[in-house]
Amino acid sequence: MAKNLVELQSQMQSDILKRESGVLKRFSVPKHTTAEKRFAVYQDAYQIRLVEVLSEDYEVTWKYLGDEQFYQLAVEYIKTHPSDQTNMRWFGRHFPEFLTQSPLSSDHPVLTEIASIEKALDDAFDAADGDTATMEDLAAIPPEVISDLTFKLHPTCRLLRQKTNALDIYMALVNEQTPDPLESFDETKYTLVWRSDMMCQYRALDAEEGMLVDLMLEGKDFALMCEMAATMQDADSAASRVAGHITNWLQSQMISQLIFAK
Amino acid sequence: MVEKPPFLGFGLGLRPQHYPEILDADKELPIDWFEIISENYMVEGGRPLQMLDRIKERYPVVMHGVSMSIASTAPLNMEYLARLKKLADHANPKWISDHLCWTGVHGVNLHDLLPIPYTEEALNHVAGRISKVQDFLGRCIAIENVSSYIEFKESEMDEWTFVSEIAKRADCWLLLDVNNVFVSGQNHQFDDGNFIEQIPVERVVQFHLAGHSEGEDVLIDTHDQPVCDEVFELYEKALKRFGPVSTMIERDDNIPPLAELLDELNRARQIASGILSPEQLKTAA
Numbered sequence: 056m057a058k059n060l061v062e063l064q065s066q067m068q069s070d071i072l073k074r075e076s077g078v079l080k081r082f083s084v085p086k087h088t089t090a091e092k093r094f095a096v097y098q099d100a101y102q103i104r105l106v107e108v109l110s111e112d113y114e115v116t117w118k119y120l121g122d123e124q125f126y127q128l129a130v131e132y133i134k135t136h137p138s139d140q141t142n143m144r145w146f147g148r149h150f151p152e153f154l155t156q157s158p159l160s161s162d163h164p165v166l167t168e169i170a171s172i173e174k175a176l177d178d179a180f181d182a183a184d185g186d187t188a189t190m191e192d193l194a195a196i197p198p199e200v201i202s203d204l205t206f207k208l209h210p211t212c213r214l215l216r217q218k219t220n221a222l223d224i225y226m227a228l229v230n231e232q233t234p235d236p237l238e239s240f241d242e243t244k245y246t247l248v249w250r251s252d253m254m255c256q257y258r259a260l261d262a263e264e265g266m267l268v269d270l271m272l273e274g275k276d277f278a279l280m281c282e283m284a285a286t287m288q289d290a291d292s293a294a295s296r297v298a299g300h301i302t303n304w305l306q307s308q309m310i311s312q313l314i315f316a317k
Numbered sequence: 318m319v320e321k322p323p324f325l326g327f328g329l330g331l332r333p334q335h336y337p338e339i340l341d342a343d344k345e346l347p348i349d350w351f352e353i354i355s356e357n358y359m360v361e362g363g364r365p366l367q368m369l370d371r372i373k374e375r376y377p378v379v380m381h382g383v384s385m386s387i388a389s390t391a392p393l394n395m396e397y398l399a400r401l402k403k404l405a406d407h408a409n410p411k412w413i414s415d416h417l418c419w420t421g422v423h424g425v426n427l428h429d430l431l432p433i434p435y436t437e438e439a440l441n442h443v444a445g446r447i448s449k450v451q452d453f454l455g456r457c458i459a460i461e462n463v464s465s466y467i468e469f470k471e472s473e474m475d476e477w478t479f480v481s482e483i484a485k486r487a488d489c490w491l492l493l494d495v496n497n498v499f500v501s502g503q504n505h506q507f508d509d510g511n512f513i514e515q516i517p518v519e520r521v522v523q524f525h526l527a528g529h530s531e532g533e534d535v536l537i538d539t540h541d542q543p544v545c546d547e548v549f550e551l552y553e554k555a556l557k558r559f560g561p562v563s564t565m566i567e568r569d570d571n572i573p574p575l576a577e578l579l580d581e582l583n584r585a586r587q588i589a590s591g592i593l594s595p596e597q598l599k600t601a602a
Contacts, residue, residue, distance in 0.1 A: 057442040059471070060433065061390040064422045071427055082467040085506050088534035093466045093504075096537060101427050138426045141384035141397045142356040146428075184362035211363075253364045 168221030175213040175248040182211040187308040200315045202278035207312035211250035251308035263287045319457040325350040325563040326600040355382035382415040389419035414459035434469035435479035447487035461492035464500040464538030477515035484520040494525035500536045527567040541570035
C-alpha cells in the first residue's frame with residue numbers, strides 16, 4: 056500500500072474540508088506566491104462548486120429564501136453532508152430533509168415542500184424509462200375482469216403529500232410572479248410529478264384523485280378505488296369518475312401497465 | 318501495446334445546451350465526433366440517454382469521466398466502474414478516458430481533480446490501478462494530465478516523466494490536455510514545450526483544447542473561456558510532434574452558442590491543415 060500517499064491524501068482532504076493548513080508544508084510553489092494561496096484554490100473550489108450545484112438544483116427554493124439565507128443553508132448543508140457521490144447531480148438529494156431540521160424551517164415550513172417539488176422534478180428527469188399503457192390496452196381488457204384491474208404507475212411518477220400551498224408558491228416563483236402568502240392546511244395537498252415524452256410534468260391533484268393515486272401505489276384494484284371514491288363524493292357517479300381519472304392518467308403517460316388476471 | 322484507435326478528426330464536448338442545434342441542424346455540422354461526460358449519462362433513463370442514442374447514430378462518441386479517482390488511495394469504486402462499463406456497452410465509445418488525479422478518500426468526493434506527488438510509490442500505485450480498471454473494463458483507457466496549482470516537495474521526477482512512465486507501466490493511452498500543460502507550466506514555471514516533447518508519441522490518442530481563468534498569481538483550469546492564443550500555439554507544437562491526433566474543444570461552463578465553439582474548432586482545423594498533409598487529416602469515418 057502506498058503509505059505515504061494514503062497519509063498525504065487524508066490530510067489534504069481534511070484540510071480542504073475544514074479549511075486547515077497542516078498539509079501546506081508538503082507543497083512546493085514558486086517564490087512569487089505562497090502555498091497557502093495556491094491551496095486556497097482547491098479549498099475555495101470545493102464550496103463554490105457545491106453551492107452552485109445546490110443553487111441550480113434548488114433554484115426556486117433559493118428565490119424564495121433570497122441569496123443570503125440560501126447561501127447560509129447551502130454552506131451548512133455542505134458541512135454536514137460531504138459529497139459521497141460520483142456525480143454532483145445527487146449531491147443535494149438530502150437537501151429537502153435537511154431543511155426540515157434547519158432552524159429556518161420553523162419560520163418557513165413551506166421550504167422543505169418547495170425543495171421537495173424541485174427534487175421530484177430532478178428525479179423524474181432521469182428516472183428509469185418504462186412502458187406506457189394506452190387507451191387501446193384498456194379497451195382490450197375483458198369487461199368481466201375490470202373490477203380486479205390494478206395499475207402499475209410509470210417509474211418516473213412521484214406523489215408528493217404536502218401541508219402548505221408550496222405548489223402555488225413554486226409556480227408563482229417559476230413564473231417570476233409574487234407568490235401568495237404562506238398557508239398551512241390540515242388536509243393533505245397532493246402534487247404529482249412525472250415525465251411524459253421526455254418532459255417533466257407536474258400538477259395538483261384534488262383530494263379524490265390524490266387518494267386514488269395512493270390506492271394505485273398500494274396495488275388496490277378498480278373495485279376498491281370506486282368504493283373509496285364513493286365515500287368522497289357522489290356515490291352513484293363514483294365508477295365513472297374513477298374511469299375518467301384512469302383515462303386521463305393513460306393519456307398523460309402516467310401508467311406503465313394494466314394488470315389483470317387472464 | 319494495444320493499437321491506437323483511429324484519428325477521428327475535430328470534435329466537441331457534448332453539452333445539453335447544444336442538443337437542439339446539433340440534432341435539428343438542416344445541414345451537416347463541421348463536427349467529426351463528440352466527447353460525452355460519462356457521469357452525466359450514467360443514469361437510469363430519460364432525456365440524457367435518449368439524446369445520446371440520437372447523437373451516437375450520427376457521430377462517433379468517446380467517453381470522458383471525472384470520478385474514476387484513479388490516483389486515490391481509496392479502494393477502486395467497483396460500483397462506479399460497473400456503471401461505467403454498462404454505459405460503455407450502451408454508448409459504444411471509441412475509447413474511455415479519465416484524469417490522472419484523485420477526487421477523494423474515505424467515501425468523500427471533493428469533485429476536483431487533485432494532484433499527486435510524482436514519486437515511485439505513486440507510480441506503482443496508479444499504474445497498478447489503471448491496469449485493474451483496464452482488466453475490468455476489458456479495454457485500454459486513456460489517462461489525462463491535469464492542471465495543478467501546487468507541487469509536492471517529495472516529488473522525485475517531473476510531471477512529464479511521471480505521465481510517460483504511467484502510460485508505459487500501465488500500458489494505457491494518454492489524453493493530452495494542451496491547456497492543462499500550459500496552465501501547469503505557468504503555475505509551476507516549467508517549459509510547456511519541453512513537456513510536449515517528452516511525452517511518448519505512440520501513447521497519445523486525444524487532445525483537449527480548453528480555456529482557463531486568471532486568479533491571483535495562478536491560472537485556474539475553469540473551462541469557461543475561449544481557448545487562448547498561447548494554448549493554440551502549444552497545440553501547433555503538439556501537432557508537429559504527435560501528428561494527427563483527435564482534437565476537441567472542451568467547454569464546461571459559461572457555455573456559448575454552438576457557432577462560437579465551431580469557430581474555435583475551425584481554428585484548430587486550420588492550424589492542423591498547415592502542419593499535417595491531407596492524407597494525415599483523413600479520418601477513420
